[in-house]
Amino acid sequence: MNIEELSTPAALVDVNRMTQNIERMQSRLKALGVRFRPHVKTTKCGPIVRAQIAAGAQGITVSTLKEAEQFFAMGIDDIVYAVGMAPTKLNQALALRRRGCGLKIMTDSVPSAEAIVAFGRSHGEAFDVWIEVDVDGHRSGIAPEDDLLLAVGRVLAEGGMKLGGVLAHAGSSYEYNTHGDLVRIAEQERAGSVRAAQRLRAVGLPCPVVSIGSTPTALSAERLDGVTEVRAGVYVMFDLVMHNVGVCKTSDIALSVLTTVIGHQEDKGWAIVDAGWMAMSRDRGTQPQQHDFGYGLVCSKEGEPLEHYVMTSANQEHGIVSRVGAVDQNIATRLPIGTLLRILPNHACATGAQHPAYQAIFEDGSVETWPRFYGW
Amino acid sequence: MNIEELSTPAALVDVNRMTQNIERMQSRLKALGVRFRPHVKTTKCGPIVRAQIAAGAQGITVSTLKEAEQFFAMGIDDIVYAVGMAPTKLNQALALRRRGCGLKIMTDSVPSAEAIVAFGRSHGEAFDVWIEVDVDGHRSGIAPEDDLLLAVGRVLAEGGMKLGGVLAHAGSSYEYNTHGDLVRIAEQERAGSVRAAQRLRAVGLPCPVVSIGSTPTALSAERLDGVTEVRAGVYVMFDLVMHNVGVCKTSDIALSVLTTVIGHQEDKGWAIVDAGWMAMSRDRGTQPQQHDFGYGLVCSKEGEPLEHYVMTSANQEHGIVSRVGAVDQNIATRLPIGTLLRILPNHACATGAQHPAYQAIFEDGSVETWPRFYGW
CATH class of the missing domain: 2.40.37.20 (D-serine dehydratase-like domain)
Structure with missing residues (x-):
């Protein structure tokens, strides 16, 4: 089959460009010394995610538990669900973990952490929970200096859950279009997340993972000291918004x-x-x-x-x-x-x-x- | 199951409201003396389209040939594909007609009409073709007074196709929000379409169907003389845009x-x-x-x-x-x-x-x- 035989409209992927995009991000993060965990919400497509893993990605990020289920069925077991956990979805998360999926879930509040603890305890499950950090005020998460961070950490740790790390996403990076601004927001994302991890560790709470990322910041960061992994999604395709931000042609x-x-x-x-x-x-x-x-x-x-x-x-x-x-x-x-x-x-x-x-x-x-x- | 047991997000349909919306449109058009052909692009959902047919709708309108295939498989055979025919889709349309589907297709240009004629003749198929009329300048179609209308009609009729009628959609009705403006745009849609049909008939071309419609105009028209059928889609659900237009609460x-x-x-x-x-x-x-x-x-x-x-x-x-x-x-x-x-x-x-x-x-x-x- 060739392009002339396709029925329209159709979503085309230029495989050559996609491969170059995957290699660009992977080699950049390798050079910066961090693991890369692509966000698969962009494509929800087996062959593409397999290409990302083959290029060196370690684990994936998902935006829905359906993505977790589908990609776990394809053999990927290191999965972060990067949306605040709804108490009503804990059953679905438990089912994944019981089938062997290393699913990580996320919270940014005491009531949500308490719901996770209560459900985990009553089902004998120590969920791996990451705390969402707010580095730019654009959506959810806890500011690094807010003592709520420690309160949530204590609820989880004292409740017997595994406090796996902190996670931030500098979504406001989409609003910039100069390299200088992107470097600055990338450093803000890094520094805020590392600071949150330090505060947790300083009070004796574990925080092995420091996970950050967005396509603009991942492609602009000059150093990632203290960060253990980066997440990004849209880089695999890029688009006109990213072109205007200045991170692709x-x-x-x-x-x-x-x-x-x-x-x-x-x-x-x-x-x-x-x-x-x-x-x-x-x-x-x-x-x-x-x-x-x-x-x-x-x-x-x-x-x-x-x-x-x-x-x-x-x-x-x-x-x-x-x-x-x-x-x-x-x-x-x-x-x-x-x-x-x-x-x-x-x-x-x-x-x-x-x-x-x-x-x-x-x-x-x-x-x-x-x-x-x-x-x- | 009840609402509390649903996983979120979920698209809810209030069946009571939907039924009232279906009855409102059907009884209105019955009173105006025209057939009703709902546009199923809004829902693409079997039980909903069956409810529209059960309430009195005659045939359906579709926006893709996939909709035509799916609803034909459910037993509906009077189908208008209300998007200008791409020459490359004629094979798919032919396959539907050969299986017994009374599919109508649409054109608004000589090159497109010629492509339909050439393909129809070489496959021994007299397609049922409607000419799209432009009543408000918002998208495609031929203005009622434009002689292109007659040229397209002649290409089709002389080429052995069935010239089934004219079709218009006053999409600009979405831009208004007073009853007076809606009545005026509805009359403009009616009058322009009837005029186009009259011009075709005046030169000896057949034009049995005069098909018009949009949710705002269908709910505002005061008379539909000369019109044979009305199309509308979003009325089955309504939404906030229609609320702002003023046709629903x-x-x-x-x-x-x-x-x-x-x-x-x-x-x-x-x-x-x-x-x-x-x-x-x-x-x-x-x-x-x-x-x-x-x-x-x-x-x-x-x-x-x-x-x-x-x-x-x-x-x-x-x-x-x-x-x-x-x-x-x-x-x-x-x-x-x-x-x-x-x-x-x-x-x-x-x-x-x-x-x-x-x-x-x-x-x-x-x-x-x-x-x-x-x-x-």
Whole structure:
């Protein structure tokens, strides 16, 4: 099979670019002397995660217990569930651990830690629990200097759980676009997490793991002293948001959506394509950034960007492609009905999630279907 | 099973509200003297589409050929594929017709009509083709007064295809919020479509069907003279966008996402929940409207709105719930860890698409799982 035979819309993965992205992150973190634990929420795809492990990744990060179940079934047993533990999900976590999965769970509050202890004790299970640290105020976690950190640590340790470490994610790194700012936020993520670990250890609590990471900080950190592992997800594909942040070129973006031109409004300079928000996702992550790509950057079917052409608007199964700045009244000639285009996405995690499978494109032009899963 | 036993996040359907929404649309269109052909892209769910048919719908509208295949397999054979036909999909359409499906396809250009004719002739198939009419400039279609309409009609008729009718969708109706404007855009949709049909008939071309519709116009039209059928999709669930347009109350919205509180940032007045954009979708359709609901309106687990509480921000599997206007520093007491909430969505089509199944909630509190599909 080759690209011309695919039904559109389809989520294409450029295997060559993906492999380069995997090697870039892995070699960088090896040089910095830390383990790498990729976040598999970006792809939820067996062949891709196997490629990450084969390149040297140690364990994975997941955003749902379904991901943990699916990847444990594929033979991966070192798994961090990096969302605060809901008490109602403890049964599902217990079932995984009883089947031999080295699942780590996370908390950032006394009530949640108490729920874990109560459930663990009543089921004879010493859960491996990491405390979430807040290094930039962007979401959940406990600030490194907050004594709540020690209170949560004590609840877990005195309750017989294994206090496995601390975990932070500098999600605010997505808001920057200069190397200097990224280096600064990476150091803030490192220093805050190491400080939290030191405070736990200083009161006699164990904290073997210091886990940090996001794609921008992982690619910008200058030193990682005190850190034991890094997590990152979207680097495997990259996307236009990461391009605007400044950590990849458009020619590094491994994910695109293949689409067919199905009509035109010539006066307006529009080509209508058969990929809408169902294929691209509704993610408009580049809207607040310095370069707004609409719903995606238009490329030829070979993957060469058509400069200034973006998907300006999207309905469920319709996309409107047009030139930014000046109406292209020759668009029906330039992109006739039946033309295949690739659209680079704003956000690879969101776009991938809309598709039951990736179509992996190899350097010789051959295509393999790589299934992915969704849901909870 | 009841709601407390569901794993979160989950897409809930209030069956009582859904049934009322179905009855409201069906009885309205019956009174206006037209057939109703629901758009099933909103739910892609067998039990829901069966309920629409049982209430009186005649045939369905689809946005993908996969929907056509799935619903034809369930016994529905009167199907309009309401996206401009890509020449590369003609094989798939032919396979459906050869299996007995009364599939209708659509075009709005001479090259596309010619591709249909060429393919149809070489395979001995007289496709049933409808011409898309543009009544409001919002997307595809041919303006009623444009002679291209007649040119496309002639290509189809002279090429031996069945010219089945005209089809329009006043998508711009989503941009209004007063009854007067909605009545006006509904009349514009009606009049433009009827005019297009008259022009085709005046030159001796057949045009038996005049198909129009969108949820706002279908619920606002005062007369439908000359129209033979109406299409609408989101009415079956409704959502916050439709609430802002003015065609439903929040108490009509049948779809919500069940989520669990997993943490807090008390100083900021945040509750963190386990539904992020993966569960809600990235749709921010209420952002440009008069009332911006963020990623959704927060309700109690029984479905009562918590006034002024919305999901203000969303990451992949995290939502941040907060009070609009004034920080709620008691949020950890008001919504403790483990609290179940329902979030009403901006856009039911986009939110539903994120979930492998709906959890249908009946009036007695019992729950049934209704699978839905995705992909192409």
